[in-house]
Amino acid sequence: QSALTQPPSASGSPGQSVTISCTGTSSDVGGYNYVSWYQQHPGKGPKLIIYEVTKRPSGVPDRFSGSKSGNTASLTVSGLQAEDEADYYCSSFAGSSNVFGTGTKVTVL
């Protein structure tokens, strides 16, 4: 149950795009199409923004998109806005457990 690997930080100017990677193994990310992504602002609980690799819950802007190739999933935030500055975590179902990523702090320059 090792944490999925994410880059510690990412940044971009308003209007630009940023992509965050999430690397696991064939037992989690590569084995299931159940990767999800969460946004967490300081002092707040996490919010689901992507589930089942590519799906967005109602109310989540289409600026957020997800993908997966092999054991690595990715989250892309297009058209960066100031309110997108937050911590982002990936997560993968792993059969009889769930595992989160190490987290990425996104800074809007």
Added chain:
Amino acid sequence: EMQVLESGGGLVQPGGSLRLSCAASGFTFSSYAMSWVRQAPGKGLEWVSTVSGTAIATYYTDSVKGRFTVSRDNSPNTLHLQMNRLRVEDTATYYCARGFVWFDLWGPGTLVTVSS
């Protein structure tokens, strides 16, 4: 409005016990698996435990197996986490979350501090 709200956090000495609760409302509680996810101060999220909608199946991360017990009452709609033999490294904000494969509803969390 769908919501979940945790309670029961606090300060406890190493080796002690604490029972967390999560009150759910606004959705059919028994239709969903429910989970506990924790976050140590300044650290990332860690899945802790999940109980199925019928409470037949339970799942735990390795570090809490044998010490923590997850349970639920589907009437009223409450999730519990009994934490025994607490360790300093269990210090974290504990979140109640709906789901197992993904988590689509989260509470504000309750802080558990294990310290002498």
